[in-house]
Amino acid sequence: MKKNLLKALSLTLIITSAAALSACTKKESSLEIALPNDTTNEARALLLLKEQGLISLKEGAGISATILDIKDNPHNIKFREVEAAQLPNILQDVDFAVINSNFAIDSGLNPSRDALVLEGSYSAYANILAVKKGKEKEDKIKALVAAVESKEVADFISEKYAGSVVSVVTNPTDGYDPSIDYAKLKNTKISVAASPTPHSEILKIAQKILAAKNIELKIQEFTDYVLPNKVVDSGELDANFFQHLPYLEDFNKEQGTDLVSVSAIHVEPMGLYGGKQTSLDGLK
Numbered sequence: 001m002k003k004n005l006l007k008a009l010s011l012t013l014i015i016t017s018a019a020a021l022s023a024c025t026k027k028e029s030s031l032e033i034a035l036p037n038d039t040t041n042e043a044r045a046l047l048l049l050k051e052q053g054l055i056s057l058k059e060g061a062g063i064s065a066t067i068l069d070i071k072d073n074p075h076n077i078k079f080r081e082v083e084a085a086q087l088p089n090i091l092q093d094v095d096f097a098v099i100n101s102n103f104a105i106d107s108g109l110n111p112s113r114d115a116l117v118l119e120g121s122y123s124a125y126a127n128i129l130a131v132k133k134g135k136e137k138e139d140k141i142k143a144l145v146a147a148v149e150s151k152e153v154a155d156f157i158s159e160k161y162a163g164s165v166v167s168v169v170t171n172p173t174d175g176y177d178p179s180i181d182y183a184k185l186k187n188t189k190i191s192v193a194a195s196p197t198p199h200s201e202i203l204k205i206a207q208k209i210l211a212a213k214n215i216e217l218k219i220q221e222f223t224d225y226v227l228p229n230k231v232v233d234s235g236e237l238d239a240n241f242f243q244h245l246p247y248l249e250d251f252n253k254e255q256g257t258d259l260v261s262v263s264a265i266h267v268e269p270m271g272l273y274g275g276k277q278t279s280l281d282g283l284k
Contacts, residue, residue, distance in 0.1 A: 030076035031282055034090060034097040037081035040246040042066055044270055045098035048119050054283055063246050075283050085223055091275040101164055101268035106197040111164040115271030116280055125244040126168045126264035132232055133258045140190050142177050145263045147206035150175035156205045157266055165198050166267045175209040182213040191218045193228035193240040233257040
């Protein structure tokens with residue numbers, strides 16, 4: 001009986017060790033995907049992964065989803081939450097990363113060529129011009145909106161970015177608002193906070209349109225997601241152009257700011273990029 005007990009104990013140890021080794025191997029072989037760490041962009045990245053069948057999310061998880069809302073993770077993916085602007089810099093250290101097109105383009109990636117998966121043009125994530133609430137009807141803001149919603153800007157976006165950035169302006173203007181007396185805006189200065197790519201590049205087209213009416217558009221570049229809203233809320237700058245509406249709404253709630261959208265200009269499709277992995281074969 002003692003002999004049988006020893007055999008049973010030995011068998012149990014073997015099974016336990018094999019299971020532990022299997023679990024360890026599974027953990028070591030799992031792939032790592034880096035995601036933006038801000039609420040709205042993390043949710044957007046998770047929805048992209050969900051659409052590819054890589055994960056499933058809990059019922060009701062939408063544009064505020066986090067990694068805690070992941071229901072099924074059949075590929076044992078590990079997730080690393082990183083500041084959105086830093087994702088291209090750590091791409092080589094992870095298997096994959098979900099990156100906003102503006103940061104991808106700025107780092108030398110071409111979303112339409114380099115992304116393994118590219119998000120559709122969801123209007124919910126259109127990048128907007130934002131101003132302090134109450135300034136929406138000021139003539140200089142209306143002049144800015146007309147310039148950025150111009151056909152010239154839409155054509156520039158199409159030609160420059162070839163699908164990596166997509167205009168969502170449905171009725172482009174000639175660059176000017178007929179309700180405005182532009183003579184009264186002569187020598188007016190409009191200041192806008194913007195991300196370098198593609199927002200600042202797009203604004204430079206609007207800058208030329210406004211200059212033809214003797215209006216100076218001053219573009220101040222920022223590389224973070226906080227200060228552009230802070231300087232507009234404080235009145236230091238007139239507007240900003242770098243974010244989508246879900247992010248702005250979340251920012252207003254968290255920071256107590258009072259900013260509103262005055263125009264939706266373009267969509268930057270979010271993409272899944274390969275780092276250590278060059279294809280999605282490891283996730284099939």
